[in-house]
Amino acid sequence: MRAIPIIGLAALVLAACDSSNNNRNNQGPPPPPPPPPAMASFDVTVTNLTNAQPASPIAVIAHQDGYAVFTIGSAATVGLETLAEGGDNSVLIGEADADANVFSTGSGAAPIGPAGSETVTIDVLESDLANLQISVSTMLVNTNDAISGLNGVDVSGLAEGDTWTGRAIVYDAGTELNTELAAEIPGPAGGGEGFNAARNDRADLVAMHPGVISQDDGLVASALTGQHRFDNPALMVRIERTD
Numbered sequence: 001m002r003a004i005p006i007i008g009l010a011a012l013v014l015a016a017c018d019s020s021n022n023n024r025n026n027q028g029p030p031p032p033p034p035p036p037p038a039m040a041s042f043d044v045t046v047t048n049l050t051n052a053q054p055a056s057p058i059a060v061i062a063h064q065d066g067y068a069v070f071t072i073g074s075a076a077t078v079g080l081e082t083l084a085e086g087g088d089n090s091v092l093i094g095e096a097d098a099d100a101n102v103f104s105t106g107s108g109a110a111p112i113g114p115a116g117s118e119t120v121t122i123d124v125l126e127s128d129l130a131n132l133q134i135s136v137s138t139m140l141v142n143t144n145d146a147i148s149g150l151n152g153v154d155v156s157g158l159a160e161g162d163t164w165t166g167r168a169i170v171y172d173a174g175t176e177l178n179t180e181l182a183a184e185i186p187g188p189a190g191g192g193e194g195f196n197a198a199r200n201d202r203a204d205l206v207a208m209h210p211g212v213i214s215q216d217d218g219l220v221a222s223a224l225t226g227q228h229r230f231d232n233p234a235l236m237v238r239i240e241r242t243d
Helices: 006-026 078-086 090-097 126-131
Strands: 039-048 059-063 102-107 117-125 133-139 146-154 163-168 170-172 235-241
Touching: 039 126, 039 133, 059 090, 059 117, 078 090, 078 133, 078 146, 090 102, 102 117, 117 126, 133 235, 146 163, 146 235
Parallel strands: none
Antiparallel strands: 039 117, 039 235, 059 102, 059 133, 133 146, 146 170, 163 235
16 A cells, blocks of 8 residues: 655645634624513502501512412411511512512512601513512511502503502401510510411401500500501502613
């Protein structure tokens, strides 16, 4: 067999390399990454309308039909009970995040004092706007288990720059008796226990709150005074589509 000269072999190798490089160059640059999905943003502003009832950090939940923070006449979830008795919204938000009907969740940074307000921004996919509802929930912390908020506000028709404003009344979570004892009120009027897994309210269902009695109206053991009473509505909620 005839040997191939070394110089000739090297030329063949270089030619093969050039051919490979040319093939790669002919492919052109890689395609750009796909654009991020289009999003819509909403500013949810909650204002406390009460005289002496701080509102716990608010939970804001964007969802479609099939999810609700609560249902009147039905038992509260553990997440709602945890919020209603101790002001902790993390379990409620965790329940929402695990629900297939929920698009997005957000939380306030701190309690909202009387006459105070806070804004939470929540983002959703534009593709979810057609079914979009927003719910807001908080505890009135100088109570046993009172909550206030809005359950499933339809914001699907809001265009950029549009706002919706509503007011929220007070509900009883139905998980703890309204003793008004300092040991069972977590807010500054009592400084007592927050969430307790045992439910001692015989009703064990969400209903309209009957209001507080207070020591000024004859409930001697109450840690509350007349200033802790509340009228309905307790909150003002403003929802603005910003993007």
